Amino acid sequence: MPSSSYAAPAAAARPTLVQRSFGPAGHLWVHFVLCIYAVIALFPIALILINSVKTRNAIFEGPMALPTAETLTLVGFQKVLSGTHFLLYFGNSLVVTVGALVLIVLFGAMAGWALSEYKFPGNRFLNFFIAIGIMIPIRLGTVSILQLIVALDLINTRTALILVYTAQGLPLAVMILSEFIRQIPTELKDAARCDGVGEIAIFFQVILPLIRPAIATVAVFTMIPAWNDLWFPLILAPGEDTRTVTLGVQQFIGQYATDWNSVLAALSMAVIPILLLYVAFSRQLIRGLTSGAVK
Structure with a gap:
């Protein structure tokens, strides 16, 4: 046999x-x-x-x-949906989170591609500078961020939140994506160059499809802090038209009394996107977290 x-x-x-x-x-x-x-x-x-x-x-x-x-x-869901602008708050959180997520993934992948593929003066310094961005909380610069947002006339806008969350998530995204890009065999990129494919086309047609597990990991790790954040919406966008879900829930919490039915109902609806994201990207997330563990 x-x-x-x-x-x-x-x-x-x-x-x-x-x-x-x-x-x-x-x-x-x-x-x-x-x-x-x-x-x-x-x-x-x-x-x-x-x-x-x-x-x-x-x-x-x-x-x-x-x-x-x-x-x-x-009764809690009835109060939230009929007595408040919860759907507006939900939409604001969705626009801000998705907008920041798209920018983080795009710019993080582009920066990771540049830092891992090309050797140039200052490459190590940029990697070190990005690593510092992971270690230092962005909230330490709240006063400077507020001054900058006011100077740009972006106060009480969703654009301000998108820019802040993009800056907050980029360091981690660059570090994760650059490590995944380094694991891509050089032969694939060289073969594409020999076929006359440009660097931009290589990035979008070769690199991005191969780092989908890393993109899913970045998406989860950057979406949750942005969706659940209360600090920057309270400071940069507290207006009625720009409130996010977490800020909108605060109106049910009073100094002497709290409408717990409405609070729990609003939190239940707010947690749905996070659960859907995990269900959609769970397999890619696990692959991204365990990639390289057996090498």
């Missing part, structure tokens, strides 16, 4: 890294720990969704209890 017939069983019987490290039951233990972590991570979201459809008294009497026929109510 040919030796190739034994290759598949041998590969299937080969122990995994977990089994070699923890023994035969190692994979069960790892899955158990991951399931516990998943429950802990999803518990706050489930708690918000459950209590968003319960009466105020039921929320305080049994916050972890499921809604019943007596406690089930949609």
Whole structure:
């Protein structure tokens, strides 16, 4: 019998890294720990969704209890959708987050391509400068950013938020994307150049399709802080027409009383885009996080 017939069983019987490290039951233990972590991570979201459809008294009497026929109510969603401009706030958050995300991915990939492909004076300095941008919080420059936005006459505009979030997410995007671009075989780029393909076409037709896992990783890591941010919308765009979701939720929180039905209903609707993003890019995200782990 040919030796190739034994290759598949041998590969299937080969122990995994977990089994070699923890023994035969190692994979069960790892899955158990991951399931516990998943429950802990999803518990706050489930708690918000459950209590968003319960009466105020039921929320305080049994916050972890499921809604019943007596406690089930949609009054919070009715107040949010009919009594406020929540859809406008939702649209503002969507425009700001998607706009910043597109600019971050585009400029981050272009910068990563330039820093990883071309050697020029100042290359190392730019890499070091970008790394500093990851370590220093952008909120430390809030006063200077506010002065610049006022000077540009962009106060109370969504453009101001898009520019700030783009600057906030670019350092991490450049670092992640440049590392992925460095792993692309040089032969692919050289073959495209031999065929007469220009550098711009190589970037859009060869590089971008190959770094989709990295783009998904960058998208998740940059969208969540922008969508959930309260600091810059409160300072740069507090107007009624430019409020984001997180800023709009604050109107239900008072100094002496809080409308928890409306707060939880608004948070439930605000968390939907994040969940949809993860569902859409979960496979690419996992590939991006684990790429290079076995090399």
